[in-house]
Amino acid sequence: MNTQREINDFFNTGYKRYVPHVSIDCAIFGYHERQLKILLINIKSVEGMCLPGGYIKRTETLTEAAGRIVEERTGIKNLFLQQFKTFGDPGRATVRGMDEKKLSKIFGVRIEKNNWIMDQTISIGFYAITDFSQVKPKPDFMSEFCKWYDIDQLPHLLFDHDEMVKEALHTMRLQLYHYPIGINLLPEKFTLTEIHALYETLLGKKLDIRNFPKKLMFLGVIKKLNEKINIGPHRSPFLYKFDKVKYNKALKEGIILD
């Protein structure tokens, strides 16, 4: 979706390839060294930022569509994706003063009255987590910027995206002990200190260092290796890795704790 031809096709025949009236918005969380960020984009000639989103191809499942949208912005495939809520209040996505005329001007294509893109849209929220240090965010054709923002220094977002972020965070934190979140966020082999920092950051609170390993090991998705890593003039920590078999099982079924 870069050439003028493609943009024209999107506006004028997109409704044939995509399901109109429905979009997906993605809260893409980024973690790295005790920092939690979220990926935001803008919309050309609209003041303010919002979550990246997109439409669903008529051949895709919802999760496939969300995966494609996330990949388009981050370049990363196969991220852990979870649906968290669907948003559909009337007027939730209207931009004051935006119309087909303005759109035509902004995108340099002819956009007729009643273009499919201007109609009411219901949006399905997904969240994903990746390592922001490995991601060079790519704006979509509708936006100029695509950047990581610190989770506790977010500006007010457009549309109902403030609420989306709140719900995404809430769901992610609820699911942290029920789904195997962490692969892609840590090196293949990692120390307890590293995964401890990850969980503290994602949850936004302190976790007792002596109790954390017990709880974590109890989940059963990571295993201790008989290897240590050299970290300079300190005791060498053991390495751990995710147990692929149990990890994939947990991905499908969730981790039942109750």
Next chain:
Amino acid sequence: MNTQREINDFFNTGYKRYVPHVSIDCAIFGYHERQLKILLINIKSVEGMCLPGGYIKRTETLTEAAGRIVEERTGIKNLFLQQFKTFGDPGRATVRGMDEKKLSKIFGVRIEKNNWIMDQTISIGFYAITDFSQVKPKPDFMSEFCKWYDIDQLPHLLFDHDEMVKEALHTMRLQLYHYPIGINLLPEKFTLTEIHALYETLLGKKLDIRNFPKKLMFLGVIKKLNEKINIGPHRSPFLYKFDKVKYNKALKEGIILD
């Protein structure tokens, strides 16, 4: 939606009033005296049953639309409603052999090729709970039957509605101790035995009668009255009622237990 005129309007101009490509399906659970049922409908001249559903008016929020759909089938207003998941796999709602011609015949109205109703639809799942003994199910114009089915004697359902029921049950059971579910299912004043039976039935498992009241009272949404009820040649049980103030607070905010 009963007259031929209204049906004609629905098929031919419905896309103006409703958001096309998006529907809501409702898992309406019914409880009464230790029995858990679910409301199913059929579709005219289609073999099999499914969840009742409908479209979203362009002026409605998702929850308002779900409330209207539930009210249309049950006659009950203001039921507790929760969104549980959105379903959108391609082909999820196709009926083998159904086309505009057949539809025209079934409903006795002229339905053109590419009618909005035949296009791919993504469906938002909501669940609700009511007392089935107080409900006379009303079929919609698309169906002949609308009946209560025992939850553990369900037939295979059309479309992806087997999965919907599974997800709805799962979410309802998860939320049972986090939202005040129960008003409308019990008389205004009720005994511990009655609410105990309700919880056992909704959860599908035994709950210790001596521990149950502690947990329940801890939630804080019901209060003990200084009244007893006569139940024949047995000790008279105390009556309880829901604490309206705390109940409504819990409705909005949920009951935080962790």
Next chain:
DNA sequence: CTTTATTTGGTAAATTTTACAAAATAGTAT
């Protein structure tokens, strides 16, 4: 007053969660 059926309240045991500190170790400096 005895019997029957049901409600009601309490406590010990088991389990889970929380709180908390000292020993081990790898390298560096002396």
Next chain:
DNA sequence: ATACTATTTTGTAAAATTTACCAAATAAAG
């Protein structure tokens, strides 16, 4: 070698929560 610094690692007691389990109270009928 030895001491020192910074970090990892490990165990246990207390507290809180959940679970298991029964006997006393009571309302009406015979």
